[in-house]
Amino acid sequence: MADIIDRLQSTDLDPELEKILDNFSSLFDIRIAYFKPNGTEYMIGKNKKISSYCEFLRERLHYKNRCLTLDKAKQYRARNSRKIQYYRCHGGCYEAIKPLYYGDELTGYIMMGQASCQKNVPDPIVQDARKAGIIPDIIEAFNDLPNFTSDKMDAVMQLFSELTDLIILKKLIKQNEQGPVKQLVDYMETVNPGINLKQAASLVHLSEDRLRHKIKEDMGRTFTELRNSICMGRACKLLIENRELSIQDIAYESGFSDPQYFSRAFKKHTGFSPSLFAANSRS
Known part of the structure; x- marks a missing residue:
């Protein structure tokens, strides 16, 4: 990720x-x-x-x-x-x-x-x-x-x-780990990668503005950029380990509601289509 x-x-x-x-x-x-x-x-x-x-x-x-x-x-x-x-x-x-x-x-x-x-x-x-x-x-x-x-x-x-x-x-x-952003990342990695900002702020007991600022301060990126990166990491893991899942299933499991948008975003992120990434990783 x-x-x-x-x-x-x-x-x-x-x-x-x-x-x-x-x-x-x-x-x-x-x-x-x-x-x-x-x-x-x-x-x-x-x-x-x-x-x-x-x-x-x-x-x-x-x-x-x-x-x-x-x-x-x-x-x-x-x-x-x-x-x-x-x-x-x-x-x-x-x-x-x-x-x-x-x-x-x-x-x-x-x-x-x-x-x-x-x-x-x-x-x-x-x-x-x-x-x-x-x-x-x-x-x-x-x-x-x-x-x-x-x-x-x-x-x-x-x-x-x-x-x-x-x-x-x-x-x-x-x-040496740091506070609420690490807690949020752990949750997104293991439970819900597609969580929205309001839900994320409630999870770590911060206001939305404070969470935005904290993510930017700790990681140099926006909440949306963080979420997209975690979703792509989840997708890569599923493509490698779960051959029985369809691309549509992997899109949903990775926090995307639109499989076609997922495929475009995945290729932009990795340089490969989801199917080609899976094939290369198993060779």
């Missing part, structure tokens, strides 16, 4: 977190990063850049939207299942993302990836690279990825999971 949660929370990171990420990256040459609850990348082990291979896929083969949609889908699943998600991306790289919960409080995610267990570039990538005339570049970039046997990759993934458990146990990340 863009930056809603992040604007309502300040993040306190223990310096030990940076050391853990740096050491992991140094040991395995793998990219590992901490993401805030809103999904924004915030701290990267050894400040390791995105691999050349992934850059080629995103920029030269135009996979960027597919990559970001897949990562977002896995992030939603990690958040809602509260469990680590292991997966292979479109380029054949192994990835993992784990949510960091302290009780019921989500304080962010740790994500690692851009490593391989295979010797050759996946065939679909080879075909696209051939059309783009960059096969030698793709092969060279792929060969530069960290490469492990299946057994070693399993061990790396297990260590990653145990490391994130340690981060949680030692409480190396803390969120």
Whole structure:
């Protein structure tokens, strides 16, 4: 949901977190990063850049939207299942993302990836690279990825999971939340994303003018902008997790009374139609 949660929370990171990420990256040459609850990348082990291979896929083969949609889908699943998600991306790289919960409080995610267990570039990538005339570049970039046997990759993934458990146990990340706007966002996320301003003001015991001012002060946006962003976040979650729901059902569940308006608004917000977003997130 863009930056809603992040604007309502300040993040306190223990310096030990940076050391853990740096050491992991140094040991395995793998990219590992901490993401805030809103999904924004915030701290990267050894400040390791995105691999050349992934850059080629995103920029030269135009996979960027597919990559970001897949990562977002896995992030939603990690958040809602509260469990680590292991997966292979479109380029054949192994990835993992784990949510960091302290009780019921989500304080962010740790994500690692851009490593391989295979010797050759996946065939679909080879075909696209051939059309783009960059096969030698793709092969060279792929060969530069960290490469492990299946057994070693399993061990790396297990260590990653145990490391994130340690981060949680030692409480190396803390969120400092703020008052009535956070209460309102929690309600809209879990109960009614389409609540109107009068109802919202009554819920948090403020006047409508005071609530407008408080939302603008805390988040730099209007109530309508806040509601639209939450509704879109709800829609993304439903599209990813509920294949049996129709687009019309998802529109109603996300606080929209007009499915056609929902489809237009969703495409404007994400760059995808609802059906295409769902298809990309499940690939």
